[in-house]
Amino acid sequence: MIQMSNSQMIDFLVKMYENSTEAIFFLDQEGKILALNPTAREIVDDRLLESLQQGNPSMLCTFCRGYTNDQNEMTCFDCHIQNAEDDFSSFQVYLETKNKGTVPYAASYHPIDEEKSTYVFMLRDLTTQFKTQEDLYKNKLMKQTIEAQENERKRISRELHDSVVQELISMLVDLRLTKYMDDPAEVQKQTQQMEGTLNRLVEDVRNLSVVLRPASLDDLGLEAAFRSHFKWVEKNYGLDVNFSSTLNNRRYRQDIETAVYRIGQEAILNAIKYAETFQVSVLLTELEGYIEMYVRDEGIGFNKEKPDVKGSGIGLSGMEERAELVGGTISIDTEVGKGTTVYLSIPVKRSQS
Amino acid sequence: MLVTSFDFQTAVEQLKTDLEVDIVLLALAEQEDSFCLKWKCAAGNSNDRYRRVMLKSGKGVVGNVFKTGKPVVIPDVDDHPIRNELYNYPMIQFEKIKSFIALPLWQSYRVKAVLLIGSRTASQLQDIDYDAVIKRIGYDFGPLQVQELMT
Numbered sequence: 001m002i003q004m005s006n007s008q009m010i011d012f013l014v015k016m017y018e019n020s021t022e023a024i025f026f027l028d029q030e031g032k033i034l035a036l037n038p039t040a041r042e043i044v045d046d047r048l049l050e051s052l053q054q055g056n057p058s059m060l061c062t063f064c065r066g067y068t069n070d071q072n073e074m075t076c077f078d079c080h081i082q083n084a085e086d087d088f089s090s091f092q093v094y095l096e097t098k099n100k101g102t103v104p105y106a107a108s109y110h111p112i113d114e115e116k117s118t119y120v121f122m123l124r125d126l127t128t129q130f131k132t133q134e135d136l137y138k139n140k141l142m143k144q145t146i147e148a149q150e151n152e153r154k155r156i157s158r159e160l161h162d163s164v165v166q167e168l169i170s171m172l173v174d175l176r177l178t179k180y181m182d183d184p185a186e187v188q189k190q191t192q193q194m195e196g197t198l199n200r201l202v203e204d205v206r207n208l209s210v211v212l213r214p215a216s217l218d219d220l221g222l223e224a225a226f227r228s229h230f231k232w233v234e235k236n237y238g239l240d241v242n243f244s245s246t247l248n249n250r251r252y253r254q255d256i257e258t259a260v261y262r263i264g265q266e267a268i269l270n271a272i273k274y275a276e277t278f279q280v281s282v283l284l285t286e287l288e289g290y291i292e293m294y295v296r297d298e299g300i301g302f303n304k305e306k307p308d309v310k311g312s313g314i315g316l317s318g319m320e321e322r323a324e325l326v327g328g329t330i331s332i333d334t335e336v337g338k339g340t341t342v343y344l345s346i347p348v349k350r351s352q353s
Numbered sequence: 354m355l356v357t358s359f360d361f362q363t364a365v366e367q368l369k370t371d372l373e374v375d376i377v378l379l380a381l382a383e384q385e386d387s388f389c390l391k392w393k394c395a396a397g398n399s400n401d402r403y404r405r406v407m408l409k410s411g412k413g414v415v416g417n418v419f420k421t422g423k424p425v426v427i428p429d430v431d432d433h434p435i436r437n438e439l440y441n442y443p444m445i446q447f448e449k450i451k452s453f454i455a456l457p458l459w460q461s462y463r464v465k466a467v468l469l470i471g472s473r474t475a476s477q478l479q480d481i482d483y484d485a486v487i488k489r490i491g492y493d494f495g496p497l498q499v500q501e502l503m504t
Binding site: 162163200234235236237238239269272273276278310311 | 437447
């Protein structure tokens, strides 16, 4: 270790105090400010600074907006300054600053002199770090969204190419053939075949349009749309859906209906994909101004922290996003081997009608 | 609809015994001109789900075999691109089939049925290669022909 004389050490410490980009406050045990370095002065409001310089003790609390614990982003519950027993080597605190409004800081708070009860409170501005993190998250989400969008387009394009265009071409060939037919019986047979092809084509296009957005959702409401969707699921995936609803064909705002429908659809698809079960029950109800939906399966469940994703992996966050957009909340209750329940709750204010 | 008095169920069960596989399923075309199939017979199945599932021409493994008339051999489902899309193939998922052969069955130059021969152990069907299976089945399956038109 490098040996240092006391004076050298003091010199270093003073320079650090004066020039550090970290704001340093010295406090007593009640949170009164004893001293503050130039960076700290830049944070603090001018008036407060003046009153400090005039010798009036001032509390940190006057511009502290709370710290972040596991419950809240900004809270004064169990304030670290009042209760210095726990480990406060690192935490996040929000301060009201002079120029930049409320700013998050990474803070540490610990005693430097037990006898005189002097504490040091050091702060590092987290704004840039937060911004980077937020951008990172946004970029990641954006990438996933674009990928999911592209996949959906691919699916529709393939559907158009594989079924619609093919059937049309086969119709065209049949039609050309008919031109050269002399025997009325043959023409009859040919037109019958073309009729069949056309019927199939109509069916395909209708399916495609329903998958994109079911008209029944707009025209008849949630229950009808869900019923026909579940029928389709049973036919195509062999999954039984026990659907019960107490909505009695009540209608809601379009964005709410869309959110409920899409979230329900996604939850069912997840059950098909992952639950390894034959049965899912869906309950739709309105209770005390909230529209609620339960999607429950008795399948294999999953580990929420580490789901084994098949696909874009955007489904769960997409469900949350949709719920949030209409002011609702979603919770997923699952455990490996215990099945899965998706619970959705959205506040509804229905107009008097 | 395929009109026949042939007992497909017995034939399917016999085939399962002969080939010593876990499961044999048979899907028949619904109507003369419809492009839908339904599972009609099963041997070695663990549940009756197969009766509920409707198959469409060009959709899923069986739908594609039906549409193209080309057999499909997947020795290990978990080691194949379809592993993440298994939910689109309900029978494979419900019966936990890990390797399978899907064969088109013909009548008057049209695919009328699809035979799915599956094993719940991966790669078990790799050893029984495709030609051997064909040989064991023979050239006829009741009124239908095991005929390769496009290979």
